[in-house]
Amino acid sequence: MKNIIAVMMFVGLPSTAMAGGADDPLLYKVMIDKLELRNTSGSNALVLDADAWIGYDLDKFWIKTDVERVNGNTEEAEVQFLYSRAIAPFWDFQAGWRHDIKPKPTRDYLALGFKGLSPYQFEVDAGLFIGESGQVNVRLNAEYEYLLTQKWILSPEIEVNAFSEDDAQLGIGSGLSDMELGLRLRYEVRREFAPYIGVNWARKFGQTADFAKAGGEDSSDVQIMAGLRIWF
Amino acid sequence: MNDNNRPKYKGSVMLTRRRFVQGLAMGGAFAGMGLGSGSVLAAALKQQGPQTLRGTDFNLTIGQQAVNFTGTPRIGTTVNGSLPAPTLRWREGDIVTLRVTNLLPETSSIHWHGIILPSAMDGVPGIANGFTGIKPGETFTYQFPVTQSGTYWYHSHSGFQEQTGLYGPIIIDPRDPDPFTYDRDYVVMLSDWTDEDPTDVYAKLKKLSHYYNFNERTHQELMEDLKEKGLTATWNDRKMWSQMRMSQRDFSDVTGQTYTFLTNGQTPADGWTGLFRKGEKVRLRFINGSAMTFFDVRIPGLKMTVVAADGQNIEPVTVDEFRMGVAETYDVIVEPKDDQAYTIFAQDIARSGFARGTLTPDIALTAAVPEIDPVPNLEHGDMGMNMMGGSGHDMGSMNGGQHQMPSGTVMPGMDHSQHQMGSGQMMPGMKNEEQQMPAGGMMPGMDHSQHDMSGGNMMSGMGQDQHQMMADGRMEIKTLKSNPSDFTAGPVNHAPTEYGPQVDMRSEDPQYRLDDPGVGLRNNGRRVLTYSDLRNLRTTYDHRDPDRELELHLTGNMGRYMWSINGVKHSDAEPLRWRLGERIRITFVNDTMMNHPMHLHGMWSDLETGDNNYLPRKHTVIVQPGARISYRVTVDAEGGWAYHCHLLYHMLGMFRTVIVS
Numbered sequence: 069m070k071n072i073i074a075v076m077m078f079v080g081l082p083s084t085a086m087a088g089g090a091d092d093p094l095l096y097k098v099m100i101d102k103l104e105l106r107n108t109s110g111s112n113a114l115v116l117d118a119d120a121w122i123g124y125d126l127d128k129f130w131i132k133t134d135v136e137r138v139n140g141n142t143e144e145a146e147v148q149f150l151y152s153r154a155i156a157p158f159w160d161f162q163a164g165w166r167h168d169i170k171p172k173p174t175r176d177y178l179a180l181g182f183k184g185l186s187p188y189q190f191e192v193d194a195g196l197f198i199g200e201s202g203q204v205n206v207r208l209n210a211e212y213e214y215l216l217t218q219k220w221i222l223s224p225e226i227e228v229n230a231f232s233e234d235d236a237q238l239g240i241g242s243g244l245s246d247m248e249l250g251l252r253l254r255y256e257v258r259r260e261f262a263p264y265i266g267v268n269w270a271r272k273f274g275q276t277a278d279f280a281k282a283g284g285e286d287s288s289d290v291q292i293m294a295g296l297r298i299w300f
Numbered sequence: 301m302n303d304n305n306r307p308k309y310k311g312s313v314m315l316t317r318r319r320f321v322q323g324l325a326m327g328g329a330f331a332g333m334g335l336g337s338g339s340v341l342a343a344a345l346k347q348q349g350p351q352t353l354r355g356t357d358f359n360l361t362i363g364q365q366a367v368n369f370t371g372t373p374r375i376g377t378t379v380n381g382s383l384p385a386p387t388l389r390w391r392e393g394d395i396v397t398l399r400v401t402n403l404l405p406e407t408s409s410i411h412w413h414g415i416i417l418p419s420a421m422d423g424v425p426g427i428a429n430g431f432t433g434i435k436p437g438e439t440f441t442y443q444f445p446v447t448q449s450g451t452y453w454y455h456s457h458s459g460f461q462e463q464t465g466l467y468g469p470i471i472i473d474p475r476d477p478d479p480f481t482y483d484r485d486y487v488v489m490l491s492d493w494t495d496e497d498p499t500d501v502y503a504k505l506k507k508l509s510h511y512y513n514f515n516e517r518t519h520q521e522l523m524e525d526l527k528e529k530g531l532t533a534t535w536n537d538r539k540m541w542s543q544m545r546m547s548q549r550d551f552s553d554v555t556g557q558t559y560t561f562l563t564n565g566q567t568p569a570d571g572w573t574g575l576f577r578k579g580e581k582v583r584l585r586f587i588n589g590s591a592m593t594f595f596d597v598r599i600p601g602l603k604m605t606v607v608a609a610d611g612q613n614i615e616p617v618t619v620d621e622f623r624m625g626v627a628e629t630y631d632v633i634v635e636p637k638d639d640q641a642y643t644i645f646a647q648d649i650a651r652s653g654f655a656r657g658t659l660t661p662d663i664a665l666t667a668a669v670p671e672i673d674p675v676p677n678l679e680h681g682d683m684g685m686n687m688m689g690g691s692g693h694d695m696g697s698m699n700g701g702q703h704q705m706p707s708g709t710v711m712p713g714m715d716h717s718q719h720q721m722g723s724g725q726m727m728p729g730m731k732n733e734e735q736q737m738p739a740g741g742m743m744p745g746m747d748h749s750q751h752d753m754s755g756g757n758m759m760s761g762m763g764q765d766q767h768q769m770m771a772d773g774r775m776e777i778k779t780l781k782s783n784p785s786d787f788t789a790g791p792v793n794h795a796p797t798e799y800g801p802q803v804d805m806r807s808e809d810p811q812y813r814l815d816d817p818g819v820g821l822r823n824n825g826r827r828v829l830t831y832s833d834l835r836n837l838r839t840t841y842d843h844r845d846p847d848r849e850l851e852l853h854l855t856g857n858m859g860r861y862m863w864s865i866n867g868v869k870h871s872d873a874e875p876l877r878w879r880l881g882e883r884i885r886i887t888f889v890n891d892t893m894m895n896h897p898m899h900l901h902g903m904w905s906d907l908e909t910g911d912n913n914y915l916p917r918k919h920t921v922i923v924q925p926g927a928r929i930s931y932r933v934t935v936d937a938e939g940g941w942a943y944h945c946h947l948l949y950h951m952l953g954m955f956r957t958v959i960v961s
Contacts, residue, residue, distance in 0.1 A: 091862075091869055091952030093499075097507045125506070125862050126801060154801035157857055158545055185859065187543045215518040259504075259511055299507075 096122040097299060104295025106268065109286065113138045115293070126154040130162060145169040148179050159184035166197050171238055175199055186210070204232035216253075221262075225250040234275060239283060241275020254297055262297040350468070350565065351380070352387040356394045360385070360410070362434075362456075362466065363403040369493045369560045369567050376465040377404065377456070384489055384565050384589060385454065385468025392449040392475040398442040400434060404461075407433035410442070411457040411901070411942075412470065413627060414611055414919035417444040419939025422901055424457045427957050429939040433458055449474035450611025451585040451629045452919075453489070460498030463591040463948055467491060471585065472611070479837065480607050480616065482583035482633055486574045490586065490624070490646050490655050492559040492593040502949050505553055506861045512555045515650060515675045517548060540680075546805070548677040549650075550858060550893055551819065553949060554592045556653025561593065563644065563657040571666070572657040578639050582659065583607075585631050588624040591948035594649035594895060594922075595624045596821060599642050599659065600670055604632040606829055610918040615835040622829035623649070623818055625897030625922040627946040630829075634659070641667040649820060649895070651675045676820040682893055684807020684926030787812040787908075792889055792928075794853065798867035804857040806891045810928040814909055818895065818924055831929070834909050834916040841917070842906070842934040846885035850876070853889045854896050854923055854945070854954060862953060863945065869953035876943065876958045878935045887930040888923040896923045896954065897946040902937040903960075920946055935960055 102117035119132040130152045136144040150164035159182055166177040181195035190210045197205040211225040227248045234242050252266030268291040272280050277287035360379050367376035367383055379385030390396050402408040409431070411423040418429070421444040425433035434440045449472040456466035469487045494501060504511045517538075525534040541548050566572040576582050584604075588595055598604075598621040605618045608631035622630055624646075636642060636659060643666070644657035651672050658666050794806050817828035856863040865873070878884065886905075888898060899920040906915035908930045915932065923929050937960055944955035 091871065093503070093506075095503055095506055125860055154860065157801055157804040158859065159801075185545050187545065189542055189545050215516055217518050217520070218514040218516060259508060 092125045094122070094124060096120065099299040101297060102295055103298070104264075104266075104293040106291040106293040108138075108289055108291045111139050113143075113291075115295075121152065123152070128152040128160075130164075142170050144171065150179060150181075152183070156184070158186075162195075173237060175203075175235075175238070177203075177205065189213075202233065203235060206230045219256045221254050221256065223250075223252045223254065225252070231276075236279070239276065239279035241273075241277075241279060243275070244273045245276040246270065246272045252293075252295075260299050263295070264297060265292070265294045267292050350382045350384060350386050352389050352471075353380075354389040356390075356396050358388060358396065358398045359401070360398060361401045361403060362408050362410075367465070369562070370495050372495050374495050377461045378465055379468060382468075382565075383465035384491065384562075385466065387469040387471060387487055388454065390446045390470065390472045392446055392472055395443065395445045399439050400442065401439040402434040402436055405436055407435055407458055408461060408466070409433045409456055409458045410454050410466075412442075412452070412454050413899070414452040414629070415444075415470070416447055416902065416904070416937070419902060419937065419941060422941065424901065424940075424942045427940045427942050446472055448472060448611065449478075450608055450613070451487075451587060451631050452611050453587045453589055453627075453629065455589065457942070460502070460591075460948060463492075463494065463498040463501075465493075467589040469585070469587055469589075478607070478613065480633060481581060483580040484574070484576055484582045485585070486582065487564065487585045487587065488572070488574075488644060488657060489562075489564050489589050490593075490595050490597075491562045491565075491588075492554070492590040492648075493562055494554070494558045494560070496558055498591070498948070501554060501558065505949060509553070509858050509861045510547065510550070512553065512557045513547070513549060513650070514555070514557055515549050515551075515652060517677070540683075541678075544683070544805070545859070546678075546683070546893055549675060550678065551895075552593065552648060552650035552652070553861075553894075553947070555650045556648060559593065559648070559653060561595075561646065561648060561653050561655035563646070563655045566657070568654060568656040568669075572644075573663060574657065574659050575663065576636055576659055576661060578636065578661060580636070582634050582636070583631060584634065584644075585629065586624060587629045588626050590626050592626065594626065594897075595646040595655065596649065596673075597622055597624060597630075597644070597646045598826065599634060599644050600667075601640075601642050602634045602636060602659075604634055606630055606632050606833075609834055609916055610920060612917045613837040614916055615837055615914070617829065617833045617835075618827075619829040619833070620826035621821065621824075623821060623922070625895060625920060625946070626948075627897055627899055627920040628918075628922070636661075641665040643667040643669050645670050647672050649818075651820065673820065673824065676822075678819055678893055678925065679822075681811065681813065681816070681927070682819055682925040683805070684810045684889075684891065787814070793851075794891070795866045798853060798855055798891065800867060801860070802857050802862045802864055802869070803855045803867045803891065804859060805893065806853075806855075807889055807926045810889045810891075810926055812929065813924055813927045814929070816924065816927070818922075831907060831909050831922075834907065834918075835911060836914040836916045839913055840906060840915045841904075842883055842932070843913075844883045844934075846932055847882045849885040849887060851887045851889065852956075853891050854898070856892045856894075856950070856954070858892070858894075861949075863950040864953045865956055870944075870955035870957070871953075873956060875940075876956050878933075878958060878960045880935060880938055880960055882935045883932060884935060885930055885932050887928060888921075889928050890923045890925055893925045894947075895925060896950065897921070898923055898944070899946045900933065900943050900958070901941040902939070902958075903933050903935060903941070905931040905933060907931045 098120040100118040102115055104115050106113040106115055114137045116135040119130060121128040121130045123129055130150040132148040134146045135142065146166065146168045148164060148166045150162040152160045152162045155161045162181045162183055164179050166179040168175040177197035177199045179195060179197050181193065183193045186192045190212050193209040195207045207229050209227045211223060214222040216222055229245045231240050231242050231245050234240065248268060248270045250266055250268045252264045254262040254264035256262040270289045272287040280287050363378055364375050365378045365381055366373050376383045400410050407425065409423045409425050420429040420431060421442050422428040423431065425431060452470040454468055454470055455462045469489050560567050564572040586597060603618050603620065605616045606622065607616050608614060610629055624630060639661050641658055641660035644659060645654060647654040654672060656669060792807060792810055798806055814832040815830045817830050821828045853866050855865065855867045890896060897920050904917040905919065905921055907918050907921055909916060921929060921931060939960060941958040943958045944951045
């Protein structure tokens with residue numbers, strides 16, 4: 069995780085440069101969407117879900133990362149390096165490399181995806197990941213922001229994963245593998261800084277659920293969490 | 301929750317809070333700056349700046365100085381140590397010489413807004429003939445004859461210096477007296493100040509375009525709507541906006557959340573004060589010198605007689621309120637009959653704050669400050685949809701002449717039943733990016749074949765016109781309709797360059813809305829000035845019919861915070877080339893949901909407001925969201941000219957160079 073943050077910081081280094089009133093300055097944004105403590109059955113997890121971009125209106129370089137640490141051990145860590153090109157008013161096409169550091173063994177994927185805002189204002193990130201072995205992972209993430217007030221924001225979120233093949237080493241079964249439903253309530257102290265609380269329901273399906281059960285894990289879990297959303 | 305829905309103006313009228321303008325003398329609470337001759341009272345007061353500089357010879361020094369409008373010291377950009385810059389008072393017929401010295405560490409410039417002068421004196425670096433800006437430490441001498449009279453202003457045309465304070469009033473006394481009388485003469489310059497670095501403001505807008513919008517629709521309002529209108533109507537009302545990914549509260553990109561709105565450099569807490577004696581006529585020269593803020597101005601208790609728009613005398617019209625686009629000026633006459641104070645109340649278009657001043661017979665007297673109006677919602681017409689289907693705007697109030705239909709013209713929207721919408725239904729004619737998305741099909745029934753210019757009788761109104769699409773998306777209409785200023789809009793044609801990630805909306809049926817006071821001012825119970833009220837006091841200077849017509853579409857992507865004309869930003873666009881001596885008609889179509897104040901340098905914009913014999917001359921014209929508007933330009937000024945949206949953070953892209961030769 070340190071490495072990932074270091075990479076993000078490195079990317080963040082070229083600061084906002086404004087060349088004499090140019091309309092399209094080189095900018096960067098670092099978004100720590102979730103930095104949260106989750107209370108799960110018996111153990112506590114620390115989750116980081118963050119991304120960063122640097123670039124221009126239509127062309128950007130993105131880094132996305134997802135890390136989960138349970139009881140001091142990094143159980144999941146994923147990082148993506150993507151080139152992002154605006155292809156429609158509300159959509160960017162993104163392509164690059166996804167590297168899963170944890171769990172072991174590591175996995176590498178070619179990443180392709182669409183990120184943007186769908187009609188009815190859902191933030192959507194839809195990815196297609198093609199692994200070395202021919203493994204294909206389809207991931208859909210969608211999030212909505214409901215304004216209770218100008219500063220209290222209720223945000224439901226769904227993420228679904230499906231795989232083309234079994235990967236017994238990682239406990240992944242083919243087909244629909246897992247789904248997470250989250251609901252977070254944040255208070256924007258300012259736009260860039262918002263503490264939140266929330267609840268998460270995670271469920272594994274099919275062969276993936278069987279792998280989990282075999283490993284002594286539950287296939288379904290409800291967690292409560294508290295965290296921070298920070299960007300700059 | 302109330303607080304959040306109607307955010308209070310930051311430090312609004314907490315008169316107890318001590319504010320100061322360090323090292324600046326800006327009007328002061330005591331500064332009844334009597335500019336007119338007979339201002340005895342004002343003369344008796346200690347005259348605190350902003351200086352009025354008179355004559356034909358001026359030395360102006362651009363510098364930086366500590367200012368404090370919010371309780372936090374900041375560095376402002378000043379002229380002769382003043383923010384706003386000193387008032388320049390010229391005389392029509394004089395030749396003025398202005399030596400401008402730049403003490404900033406970066407290139408600067410001064411543009412004389414609305415002044416007719418040679419291109420080389422216009423002060424836009426890289427565009428005005430031979431002018432590359434005033435380098436640090438250098439002095440540039442402007443010299444030009446003053447050929448007009450009225451109220452104007454000047455400001456920097458470099459970087460974001462205008463936001464940090466480089467703007468000031470210009471008053472030109474007429475050679476022949478104005479056709480109205482007054483006893484006092486005050487400048488009321490409205491502006492917006494932020495403690496933030498404007499570069500950061502721009503970056504924030506690029507990262508989160510609604511960063512400063514704290515008037516979005518929320519849960520509470522949804523509940524109220526559900527209660528009042530029921531589920532179906534509420535859904536229909538909101539459906540389209542949500543589907544289009546547009547906010548009904550997108551009025552102003554930068555709001556009172558960061559801005560402190562100033563009147564002659566005074567915060568709302570301090571308030572600028574102008575003195576009068578009961579029964580006197582007071583001329584107020586309103587100038588909107590903001591970077592980004594439209595103001596709605598009124599003086600509760602007083603009728604205002606508007607006598608000039610953009611410095612040019614108009615047939616007087618008496619109103620309760622008027623909207624000022626950025627860079628517009630209006631001169632009004634008020635006649636306070638009572639020995640009481642009156643508040644000059646200028647709320648911003650986003651209803652996030654206000655600028656305040658006081659007219660009073662006694663400096664000890666102030667008047668109540670009105671509540672900020674409720675936050676309105678954008679309507680379908682603001683999205684470029686025909687409002688005749690009943691969106692609440694009363695088209696029936698249009699002047700009869702504006703509905704003239706040349707034979708064969710099909711009124712759009714009458715021909716198409718699908719454009720006659722009940723409140724809130726999705727407009728099938730509304731183009732949406734999904735149509736180009738391979739995924740497609742998300743908005744069924746959006747076949748646009750009926751808009752194909754080649755088919756059907758929709759073209760009949762445009763007769764033999766030949767539409768020629770230029771390489772950069774400009775559309776030129778070579779032949780004109782027999783009556784070039786009929787206000788039947790006709791079908792709209794979007795250039796291929798308007799399709800892409802840089803444009804998030806295209807008006808499908810933009811209407812002329814000259815009598816529409818605009819969002820937030822409709823049916824508010826007050827008599828609000830509209831462009832259809834503007835009628836030149838003199839007959840139109842150039843009676844020729846336009847030789848050709850140019851249609852320009854104002855485009856953008858709010859979410860990506862990109863702005864352009866015809867989908868092409870300035871840096872990618874070819875200059876517009878106009879022929880010296882020609883008379884052209886320019887029609888703007890606003891393909892965004894924001895008001896854009898479009899400013900043409902060097903030449904007047906003769907705004908078509910209904911009577912071609914009395915076209916008012918403007919330098920800055922508001923193009924309402926989803927609307928059309930037309931004006932005529934006599935191309936009588938050789939050289940390079942800037943042509944742009946005067947919203948500071950839009951103009952980088954929504955800009956064209958005009959070359960007249």
